[in-house]
Amino acid sequence: MAGITDQLRATKPQPELVDKFYGVVEKLKLESPFHCFQCFKCTSGCTSFRLTEIMPHSFVNFVRLGFVEDMMRSELLWACCQCLKCKERCPQEVAPVDVIFLLRRMTVGSGAELPEDLSKIIMSVTETGFIQGLQKVKVGDTSVDRGQLGLPPIDLPDLAKFSSVLMKAMEEQME
Amino acid sequence: MKIAIFPGCVAATEQYACELATREVLRELGVEMVEVPGFSCCGWPLQNVGTVGWVYLAARNLALAAEKGAGLVTLCNVCNRMFYEARALMAASPELREKISSLLKEEGREPLDGVEILHPLELFHDRIGVEEIKRRVKRPLKGLKLAAHTGCQAIRPRQLRSIDDPEYPQKLPRLVEALGAQSPHYPEALDCCGAYLFYTRKDASLTLAGEKVEAVQNWGYDGLVTICSSGHRMLDGKQDSAATTIGKVLNLPVVYYTQLLGLALGLDPERLGLQLNRSPVKNLVGKIG
Numbered sequence: 073m074a075g076i077t078d079q080l081r082a083t084k085p086q087p088e089l090v091d092k093f094y095g096v097v098e099k100l101k102l103e104s105p106f107h108c109f110q111c112f113k114c115t116s117g118c119t120s121f122r123l124t125e126i127m128p129h130s131f132v133n134f135v136r137l138g139f140v141e142d143m144m145r146s147e148l149l150w151a152c153c154q155c156l157k158c159k160e161r162c163p164q165e166v167a168p169v170d171v172i173f174l175l176r177r178m179t180v181g182s183g184a185e186l187p188e189d190l191s192k193i194i195m196s197v198t199e200t201g202f203i204q205g206l207q208k209v210k211v212g213d214t215s216v217d218r219g220q221l222g223l224p225p226i227d228l229p230d231l232a233k234f235s236s237v238l239m240k241a242m243e244e245q246m247e
Numbered sequence: 248m249k250i251a252i253f254p255g256c257v258a259a260t261e262q263y264a265c266e267l268a269t270r271e272v273l274r275e276l277g278v279e280m281v282e283v284p285g286f287s288c289c290g291w292p293l294q295n296v297g298t299v300g301w302v303y304l305a306a307r308n309l310a311l312a313a314e315k316g317a318g319l320v321t322l323c324n325v326c327n328r329m330f331y332e333a334r335a336l337m338a339a340s341p342e343l344r345e346k347i348s349s350l351l352k353e354e355g356r357e358p359l360d361g362v363e364i365l366h367p368l369e370l371f372h373d374r375i376g377v378e379e380i381k382r383r384v385k386r387p388l389k390g391l392k393l394a395a396h397t398g399c400q401a402i403r404p405r406q407l408r409s410i411d412d413p414e415y416p417q418k419l420p421r422l423v424e425a426l427g428a429q430s431p432h433y434p435e436a437l438d439c440c441g442a443y444l445f446y447t448r449k450d451a452s453l454t455l456a457g458e459k460v461e462a463v464q465n466w467g468y469d470g471l472v473t474i475c476s477s478g479h480r481m482l483d484g485k486q487d488s489a490a491t492t493i494g495k496v497l498n499l500p501v502v503y504y505t506q507l508l509g510l511a512l513g514l515d516p517e518r519l520g521l522q523l524n525r526s527p528v529k530n531l532v533g534k535i536g
């Protein structure tokens with residue numbers, strides 16, 4: 073991730089988005105990034121930091137300093153695997169993962185595209201109630217479904233109603 | 248204790264062995280189960296796009312269980328966390344709670360508090376109990392050394408609920424040992440399966456799964472035991488693609504705890520869905536006396 077001096081040279085803080093960010097933190101009683109003292113503990117134990125350049129402490133820091141829009145645009149937002157170690161271990165009870173997920177919601181709310189596979193499962197949930205249709209699974213040379221295995225059916229009794237209420241719920245915003 | 252199984256998307260649509268084995272062992276142990284038609288996704292994927300949508304799905308599922316007077320047992324660690332988190336958010340924000348109530352009313356439901364949300368670890372370890380499980384074992388798993396994978400979302404964050412120690416989870420190893428096997432700790436016990444990176448960074452996700460399996464394999468365990476459908480889908484279901492991703496040979500048997508428990512209780516492997524596991528579980532089942 074970019075260093076702080078690069079960031080300060082490249083852009084200016086975005087006060088309206090900072091207000092928006094803190095508005096949600098306040099409403100949902102999330103932990104405030106302002107309590108962070110940049111100890112680096114979250115990043116040192118971050119699962120995804122082993123494989124990518126994501127640094128949770130850095131997301132928290134840039135948000136604290138007002139660079140909300142820059143963080144919303146970071147591709148690394150999508151590198152978090154939600155292992156929740158940063159939230160568990162932060163000595164200041166800051167939850168970097170919650171900062172990351174709030175930024176995801178803000179960026180999607182502002183019209184940015186979701187990663188394709190994530191977008192697919194979200195579509196499927198709104199249309200069928202599940203992330204994917206019922207799969208047939210392989211056993212030797214044949215494949216079987218829930219019924220053949222003796223499992224009870226999984227169905228949403230009134231799918232049209234379910235979808236319409238869910239769509240309405242998704243239009244309601246807290247962010 | 249009346250229990251409804253909340254499968255979640257992964258067990259409901261693909262990881263059928265998870266639900267099969269859970270149903271078989273609960274029946275054998277005399278746990279009363281009720282069916283709750285209409286369960287959907289817990290809401291997790293929608294957490295990426297907004298708050299109201301996913302909390303509504305979580306609250307709707309909880310309301311369905313409450314209407315039947317049942318407690319829930321979650322087959323996926325993530326669903327378990329989402330239910331607790333939805334509740335915490337509704338308690339923190341009256342505005343959110345109000346929105347959720349009026350959405351539920353459109354479906355003719357009320358947000359009902361107080362539904363018991365049980366993780367399988369709580370059900371087996373705390374309710375049924377390690378001693379009772381030991382007493383019921385018919386085929387002890389003598390001589391097997393099995394690694395336990397509890398999974399991230401079951402144990403963190405501790406502020407939300409306390410299922411097991413977030414840094415040194417011991418309930419799953421103890422449950423495995425109750426069946427007569429050994430389950431010593433290993434340095435990678437807390438390593439993540441990568442499940443929720445799968446939709447945003449596939450390679451990184453498969454690398455996490457592959458490295459986890461590789462570590463357990465290198466320590467010389469006979470197999471890996473899971474308790475979460477999402478984790479199992481990565482470590483068992485995608486073990487082949489994970490091996491390709493990291494360029495290693497992986498052939499570690501991965502079983503659900505409920506499958507292992509069923510075997511120890513003397514149940515038929517087919518009824519436990521062992522034919523559905525993708526990893527070489529025959530190597531493991533063959534070692535049981």
Ligand code: SF4
Pocket residue numbers: 107108109110111112113114115128129132161162163164165166167168
């Ligand atoms: S662990 Fe907490 S206090 Fe330390 S850098 Fe991370 S967010 Fe800040």
Ligand code: SF4
Pocket residue numbers: 114117118119120121128151152153154155156157158159168169172
């Ligand atoms: S939850 Fe995300 S940011 Fe936090 S430690 Fe895990 S991978 Fe890193």
